[in-house]
Amino acid sequence: MYQVRVVQNGVQAMEMIDQLMSSGYDKNDIYLFAHDKNRSEHLTENTDTGEIGLKEQGLLDSVGNMFKSRGDELRSKMSSLGLTDSEADQYEKELDLGKVVLVASNEPNIN
DSSP states (O other), X not given: OEEEEEESSHHHXXXXXXXXXXXXXXXXXXXXXXXXXXXXXXXXXXHTOBOOOHHHHOHHHHHHGGGSOHHHHHHHHXXXXXXXXXXXXXXXXXXXXXXXXXXXXXXXXXX
8 A cells, every 4th residue: 555646845745744644654654756866865864754775675676776777766666665667657757857756655554
């Protein structure tokens, strides 16, 4: 189970993260994507959201991403969170336009 949101900038990303957390998602289950690697790392660090690593992708995909284009790497990471290939392709196109994509994965914690 996942939810995807597309926003224009870091301010909107923070607002969307707050909304997702209000609906029960944990910050560690919210992943932020930007096409520019430095922007992505900066936003992830500043929003304290999850990072996609071995747990989400597995060793082979993680190593393989080192040799892929940025677009291929992003689509692979989104797919590892449960998006279909066509969805990952669609959202990667949003990233090409300078937008930020948030993926909240796992079931929300409803209290």
